[in-house]
Amino acid sequence: MPRGGGLMAPRVHSLLLLVLWTLTAPARPGPEEEGDGGWRRHRAALAAVAEEEHCTVERRADLSYAEFIQHYAFSRPVILQGLTDNSRFRALCSRKRLLASFGDNVIRLSTANTYSYQKVDLLFQEYVEQLHHQDPTSLGNGEHLGWRQWVGEVGVPRCQDPCFLLCSLLTDTLYFFGDNNFTEWASLFQHYIPPPFGLLGTTPAYSFGIAGTGSGVPFHWHGPGFSEVIYGRKRWFLYPPEKTPEFHPNKTTLAWLQDTYPGLTPSARPLECTIQAGEVLYFPDRWWHATLNLDTSVFISTFLS
Structure with a gap:
């Protein structure tokens, strides 16, 4: 036996064990799946949009x-904390995993504007890629009108690829939410745990969305529901049903926040x-509401419903 041969076998054995452990051990989440799930915040986000000074909706964890x-249920909104554990669903909603599962879908x-019916179909992967180039400071203010071209018989404005999501369609902002055949996403939704509270005589229906900063x-209203932020x-x-907000139905929430909100008296806010x-907002029936994605x-x- 060569010199040192008796010492080589344990080393080889240890190396083989290390290789086998590496191959069989659960994969650790990479940078795309940690923290924000790969849905990076836009560099201009903090300057363009910010959280409110004081939250005026009650939070309840118990x-x-x-x-x-x-x-x-019938009187005011509330933020629910810790009632469900959607960590599995959250992991499946990382940018990397959604692209791997649904990138070719x-x-x-749809446009967010109240009276607009503009629709655009494209691959999920293309939409996700362009979200990271969206500038929140220019949404809905017409700064990118030079990118638009008129297409179709009715002259609907659409931006030239690859920039059509970066601009304002008049005052429209396009994003992925509702109005989709979500049966294709059933393999994802089966892992979602909805809030445990229901209302007599209603049937729950999911609507999944991803939107840029x-x-x-x-502002709009409809029936009651819950909305959970995953990332x-x-x-x-x-606003309660009896208090119609002051807003232009064809302007974005960001424009309303910048132009109208500062002039509201405390009682009108x-x-x-x-x-x-990880938090869930409940909104009662017919309550006016508007949303703004900060990331x-x-x-x-x-x-x-």
Whole structure:
């Protein structure tokens, strides 16, 4: 036996064990799956949009169903904390994993504006890639009109690729939410745990969305529901049904925040709060609400209809 041969076998054995452990051990999440899930904040986000000075929506971490029905279900919004554990769903919603699973899916983008019906179909991968080039300081203010071209028989404005998501379509902001065939996403939704509270006579329906910094939906109302932020932050503005907000239906929430909000008296201001990742906002029936994504946000709503 060669000199040292008796010492080589244990070393080889240890090396083989290390290789086998590396191959079989659970994969550690990479940078794309940690923290913000790869949905990086835009460099201009902090300058363009910010959280409110004071949150005026109550947060509850220990809410019972009886308390929910008595104090919130029919009267006021509330932010729910810690009622469900969606860590598995959150991991599946990282940028890397969604692209791997659904990158080749065709999705439909809708405009957030109240009276606009503009739709754009494209691959999910293309939409995600362009989110990282979106400038929140220019959404909805017409600064990028030079990028537009008129297409179709009705002359609907659309930007030249690859920049059509970077600009304003008149005052429209396109993003991925609702108006999609989400049966293709059933393998993802089966891992989502909805809020444990329901309302008698209603049926829950999911709507999944991903939106860039500075985008959002202007004031509107519909039936009650929940909205959970998976990644990012979403700022909400809410008024009760009897208090119609002052807003232009064809301007973005960002434009409203910059132009109208500063002039509101304290009594005319809405309830408002920024929903953090892992939190769920409940909004009652017919409450006016508008949203503004402070980061690239991944979110899911459960509508009770």
